[in-house]
Amino acid sequence: xxxxxxxxxxxxxxxxxxxxxxxxxxxxxxxxxxxxxxxxxxxxxxxxxxxxxxxxxxxxxxxxxxxxxxxxxxxxxxxxxxxxxxxxxxxxxxxxxxxxxxxxxxxxxxxxxxxxxxxxxxxxxxxxxxxxxxxxxxxxxxxxxxxxxxxxxxxxxxxxxxxxxxxxxxxxxxxxxxxxxxxxxxxxxxxxxxxxxxxxxxxxxxxxxxxxxxxxxxxxxxxxxxxxxxxxxxxxxxxxxxxxxxxxxxxxxxxxxxxxxxxxxxxxxxxxxxxxxxxxxxxxxxxxxxxxxxxxxxxxxxxxxxxxxxxxxxxxxxxxxxxxxxxxxxxxxxxxxxxxxxxxxxxxxxxxxxxxxxxxx
Ligand code: NAD
Ligand code: ZN
Numbered sequence: 001x002x003x004x005x006x007x008x009x010x011x012x013x014x015x016x017x018x019x020x021x022x023x024x025x026x027x028x029x030x031x032x033x034x035x036x037x038x039x040x041x042x043x044x045x046x047x048x049x050x051x052x053x054x055x056x057x058x059x060x061x062x063x064x065x066x067x068x069x070x071x072x073x074x075x076x077x078x079x080x081x082x083x084x085x086x087x088x089x090x091x092x093x094x095x096x097x098x099x100x101x102x103x104x105x106x107x108x109x110x111x112x113x114x115x116x117x118x119x120x121x122x123x124x125x126x127x128x129x130x131x132x133x134x135x136x137x138x139x140x141x142x143x144x145x146x147x148x149x150x151x152x153x154x155x156x157x158x159x160x161x162x163x164x165x166x167x168x169x170x171x172x173x174x175x176x177x178x179x180x181x182x183x184x185x186x187x188x189x190x191x192x193x194x195x196x197x198x199x200x201x202x203x204x205x206x207x208x209x210x211x212x213x214x215x216x217x218x219x220x221x222x223x224x225x226x227x228x229x230x231x232x233x234x235x236x237x238x239x240x241x242x243x244x245x246x247x248x249x250x251x252x253x254x255x256x257x258x259x260x261x262x263x264x265x266x267x268x269x270x271x272x273x274x275x276x277x278x279x280x281x282x283x284x285x286x287x288x289x290x291x292x293x294x295x296x297x298x299x300x301x302x303x304x305x306x307x308x309x310x311x312x313x314x315x316x317x318x319x320x321x322x323x324x325x326x327x328x329x330x331x332x333x334x335x336x337x338x339x340x341x342x343x344x345x346x347x348x349x350x351x352x353x354x355x356x357x358x359x360x361x
Contacts, residue, residue: 111141130179
């Protein structure tokens, strides 16, 4: 299946399916006949598993590859600088192309390299994780600063996304859960019965991935993201809804430590908390107990990890670049599929965090 993303005056295809790389070759031939060279940026894990195969499949003469550390370690200034040096050494020019090959971390890094190298050269996303159904679409690219995640970046759309689901077979279970949390998020914030459908259909994440159900989940998720990006490419409004569960999620991720909890697993906890706040603030009637049971059944933690200080979490949330001024901004739900950005006063937030912490026991 091919989904077209419209962002500003740009349009690009997201190809989802098996053996998508045939499309890649013909795409390059037809859209970029003047191409001079290709730089693949991938991480150690994905590189080890699939790089040779990819290079072979592209069958292009001038291909270079840069292998970076796996996970959040890819998104540092040092690695970013390394990639730029490599690109200059290999004499990439304005007619070169960058292929990002890996999960969201590699995608964010490679996209930012592409956005800034010679003021921007085209790039293609070849996502290899479930999470990347989200991160590879929409054009947000970034690296981290010691003072905050994703603080240095750009809006820079890829020219195409080639999502070959065969890659998902080697994904560890925790990464499956991580990515699936974003699918659940897409369900909760979207306007149609996607969430109900998800909850009814997905009883476990243990089945071999990819399976037909997971593919349907991913395609639906991409479409939700596509619609949001289409109306708000630069996050002036509704794009903020995609941060549902992320305000506390990011704080948990940073406090527990990257690599110790996955992004999506932290976001799952963040979503439970955002739902608690939603019912307190908007009388949003939602069966949170059932939601929590479902999440647990899928293998998620739904409570605050032990030992986290509320004061520190609050500090993290205030640092989040999505919070302007004093109070912390949360995406809450007024009703199913009806997100709203809401300023939450410190006292109310602390009170709720304390309740949430007690529930964790
Ligand atoms: P990731 O790229 O770190 O991948 C997770 C782990 O899985 C890594 O260790 C990686 O080596 C491994 N892996 C990747 N593909 C594999 C495969 N096919 N088989 C086996 N192992 C594989 O992270 P992620 O979870 O894909 O993405 C998280 C990142 O995405 C975060 O940095 C987050 O900030 C970013 N993100 C960006 C956006 C966006 O809009 N740009 C949206 C959401 C998340
Ligand atoms: Zn996320």
